[in-house]
Amino acid sequence: MKVVFMGTPDFAVPTLKKLIEKHDVIAVFTQPDKPKGRGQKVQYSPVKEVALEYGIPVLQPNRIKKEVEYIEKLKELNPDVCVVVAYGQILPKEVLDIPKYGCINVHASLLPELRGAAPINWAIINGNKITGITTMQMDVGLDTGDMLLKREVEILDTDTAGSLHDKLMVVGAELLIETLDKLEKGELTPQKQDDSLATYAPMMDKELGHIDWNKSSREVFNLIRGVTPWPSAYFYYDDKMIKVWRCELVEGFTNEVAGKIVEVNRDGVKVSCKEGIIILKEIQEQGGKRMDIATYLNGHTFEVGKVLK
Numbered sequence: 001m002k003v004v005f006m007g008t009p010d011f012a013v014p015t016l017k018k019l020i021e022k023h024d025v026i027a028v029f030t031q032p033d034k035p036k037g038r039g040q041k042v043q044y045s046p047v048k049e050v051a052l053e054y055g056i057p058v059l060q061p062n063r064i065k066k067e068v069e070y071i072e073k074l075k076e077l078n079p080d081v082c083v084v085v086a087y088g089q090i091l092p093k094e095v096l097d098i099p100k101y102g103c104i105n106v107h108a109s110l111l112p113e114l115r116g117a118a119p120i121n122w123a124i125i126n127g128n129k130i131t132g133i134t135t136m137q138m139d140v141g142l143d144t145g146d147m148l149l150k151r152e153v154e155i156l157d158t159d160t161a162g163s164l165h166d167k168l169m170v171v172g173a174e175l176l177i178e179t180l181d182k183l184e185k186g187e188l189t190p191q192k193q194d195d196s197l198a199t200y201a202p203m204m205d206k207e208l209g210h211i212d213w214n215k216s217s218r219e220v221f222n223l224i225r226g227v228t229p230w231p232s233a234y235f236y237y238d239d240k241m242i243k244v245w246r247c248e249l250v251e252g253f254t255n256e257v258a259g260k261i262v263e264v265n266r267d268g269v270k271v272s273c274k275e276g277i278i279i280l281k282e283i284q285e286q287g288g289k290r291m292d293i294a295t296y297l298n299g300h301t302f303e304v305g306k307v308l309k
Contacts, residue, residue: 001180002026004079004099008045011165012085014173015106016050019083022177025056027077029070031088032060065092074098081183083176084138093140101183103138106172108165110134110150112198115143120168121161122201125226127218129155131164133172135179137190146190148183151175157221157249160228206231211244213259213308217276221249224278235259236309237302245290246282251275259308266294269302 005016006029019025028051036043044052051058061070071094074082081101084091096103109119111134116122123131132152139145151171155164182188209227211220211234224233224244233244248268256262256272263270268279284290285300 001080001101001184002078003180004029004074004077004082005047005051005085006030006082006087006089006091006103007047007085008088009086010046011108011169011172012047012087013050014169015083015085015176016047018173018177020050020054020056023180025054026079027057027059027073029059029061029064029087032062061089064089064095071095071098081180083180085172085176091138096138096140104148104176104179104183105136105138105143105145106176107134107136107143108168108172109201110152111136111143111147112193112195114199114201116201117203119201120165121204121226123226124155124159124161124164125222127222131155131168133168133175135175144193144195146192148188148190149175149179160225162229204231209233209243211235211308213271214274217249217251217273217278220273220278221247237306241286243284243286243290244280244282245284248279248281250277250279257307261302261304261306261308264297264302264304266297268293271308 001023003019003023003025004027005019005025007016008031028047030045030047033042033044035041048058059070059073061067064070074095075098079099081099082103084103085106091103109123110132114122130152132150134150135148136145137148153167153171204227209231211223213220224247227233228245234241253275254272254277258272258274260272261269262272268281271278271280280293282290282292283296
């Protein structure tokens with residue numbers, strides 16, 4: 001197949017590489033280059049890096065639906081299919097209608113659950129035990145198109161959004177190749193989504209990571225894992241913001257004040273929740289380095305009885 005690929009972040013890279021192996025990738029669309037870091041040095045997207053490595057033409061519209069020249073270019077390319085993975089732009093109907101087989105999206109949830117921008121994070125935050133990948137025939141709605149294939153992935157208590165992201169991006173690449181093979185052979189029956197079962201996964205923001213100790217330890221545990229590595233979970237101790245990178249969960253009843261430090265030792269800092277306890281194992285003080293609790297306690301203290309905010 002002649003494929004135009006549209007994607008931007010790391011999540012899209014395994015799919016692009018698989019497509020390069022199996023099909024003819026004739027162009028790549030990705031988000032414009034952006035300055036990053038303290039030096040504001042311009043950085044290419046991970047997808048652009050791969051495209052350049054393989055000598056594939058790269059197109060970078062600011063907003064494809066408002067830039068006619070890019071739509072005309074896509075028409076000239078005349079792809080059999082467009083594959084879209086975390087591109088970061090909404091495609092207008094004019095673009096969706098260009099390829100022979102339409103535009104196929106790789107979405108990191110089991111649709112219609114968790115439509116939207118951050119399905120991996122919200123699957124963990126919501127306490128789901130199973131998530132997965134759905135390949136979908138795109139339409140003009142937000143992840144509302146007909147479903148093609150699905151593959152489930154178990155969410156473990158040891159998973160963070162980062163580790164789950166890495167699992168799903170590999171599964172997504174495999175499922176996309178299977179989808180294109182079956183699509184070309186006419187072996188797929190698109191399935192409409194049941195909108196009444198739809199849930200949503202809105203964009204993440206830093207405020208979301210502020211821990212509410214008045215929730216159960218399971219809810220706090222899920223939040224910490226679901227916002228790691230970004231935007232990351234945090235609390236305040238003596239007006240200092242401290243990020244939590246790793247913790248353990250103790251479920252069950254507790255009659256302590258929510259957020260109270262109930263025990264401190266080199267194995268962890270125990271904090272009470274509305275129900276249960278969270279054991280802080282790896283943290284980072286604002287402006288400091290990530291440290292396990294034993295290392296942190298060499299130069300800092302946590303006072304038993306203090307209530308975290």
